[in-house]
Amino acid sequence: MNLRQYTAALVALFVLLGITAVWGVSQAQARRSAEVQMENKYNRAFYEVMQRSKNIEALLSKGLASGSPDNVDNLFSDLWCNANAAQENLHQLPLSHNVIAKTSKFLTQVGDYAYAITKRDDGTKMTDEDRSTMRELYKTAQALNRELTKVQQQAASGKFRWSEVQKGIRSNFAKGSMSADRSFRSVESQMQELPTLIYDGPFSDHLERAKPLGVTGKDVTAEQAQEKARNFIDFKGAKVKEEKATGTVKGKIPAYGFEFRTGDDNSPDIITANVSKTGGHVIYYTNSRQVAQSKISEAQARTFAENFLKSRGIKNMEITYTLKEGNTLTVSFAYKEGDVIVYPDLIKVLVALDNGQILTYDALGYLMSHHERDLPSPKISISEARKKLNPELEVEEERMAVIPSDGSHERLTYEFKAEMDGEDFLVYINALTGAEERIFKLLHTPGGTLVL
DSSP, rough: OOOOHHHHHHEEEEEEEEHHHHHHHHHHHHHHHHHHHHHHHHHHHHHHHHHHHHHHHHHHHHHHOOOOHHHHHHHHHHHHHHHHHHHHHHHHHSOHHHHHHHHHHHHHHHHHHHHHHTTTSSOOOOOOHHHHHHHHHHHHHHHHHHHHHHHHHHHHHTTOOOOOHHTTOOOOOOHHHHHHHHHHHGGGGOOOOOOOOOOOOOOTTTTOOOOOOTTTBBBBHEEEEEHHHHHSSOOOTTOOOOOEEEEEEEEESSEEEEEEEESSSSEEEEEEEEEETTTTTTTEEEOOOOOOOOOOOOOHHHHHHHHHHHHHOOOEEEEEEHHHHHHTEEEEEEEEETTEEEEEEEEEEETTTTTTTEEEOOOOHHHHHHHOOOOOOOOOOHHHTTTTSSTEEEEEEEEEEEESSSTTTTEEEEEEEEEEETEEEEEEETTOOOOOEEEEEEEEESSSSSOO
């Protein structure tokens, strides 16, 4: 073999090795990608089971706190739906039938029980025996959530991966899954609908109206809208390096979109804003700036939020809920008409806890709902409304409130904050009919109050 042939053979060998290496890498990447997708699928299913488990616990507790047969009927209907969804996600997990058999059976039994309650035709929705059963189910639901949390912590700490469980590597997970199985029995009792988890007030997600009632005024140009955004945003002394229009925004309120760049060139902060085409109302803006530390208190942050709204001409707003996450505080406001809190007219602001800057302003709820209201006079007194409550509830606070109902309707109610068995609830009694309109469970966390 001459030198030229030897060289050609060597090159061919290296090319072959290169192709083999590339193929091997691509196969490994494809396998890892498939494993990641499978892991994500299982994580989603487990997360859904956890969320529905929490909803079950909340629904059961609300059923125990409710004094309205019609409302209890709705709660049981919700439980039935959630139970089916919980079971569906449970069976997507890579667990053997032996591990989930009892849980699955329990979910079915609870769903059937809840369904039977809703179908009673004798006018009796809740007996003493039913309440006793519900209390037992509620205790089991609490135990279930504790066990699910343990499983979640095991996964988060890397003690197991769902894909490994699928392959049969169950050494660390087996005990946890058996505990989860026992807990899952209580899940189905209250998994019949997904109650909305709201972080900033019980009615913050009610934005479905045919027309944005708070959007008034003449149409504005893009240039006028940009100036309104520039004057509205809290730059907190930061210099605007660049600003530009980003086009029109479709949605419930047609708007112009804008971006403002502050900060240095290496790490700029981008502020995006939407301004309504009609009236030039700032609907929303948010600042991408990262908040590294907290220097001001939550009380100071609430004051910054209140002063911000007043300085922008937005009056008669009252703080309803706050939620601290990291080094920021979300402050929710609702409009107040006289002594009546009007929940549909909602504004949320996000305050930076390092300097009090307003990083996010969200007035979509306010602009969709705000209008002059002719509130009716109550037909029952607050003392009469209080008698409509479950006698086991101990009232701590009470006031009048307007709350949204189905469609674009609103209800004038009495709002009662009450306690039962160490847990807090919000109950709304219609001020005209005395009917129990809504009931929420308050979950107190280090960051703020969650409403379920």
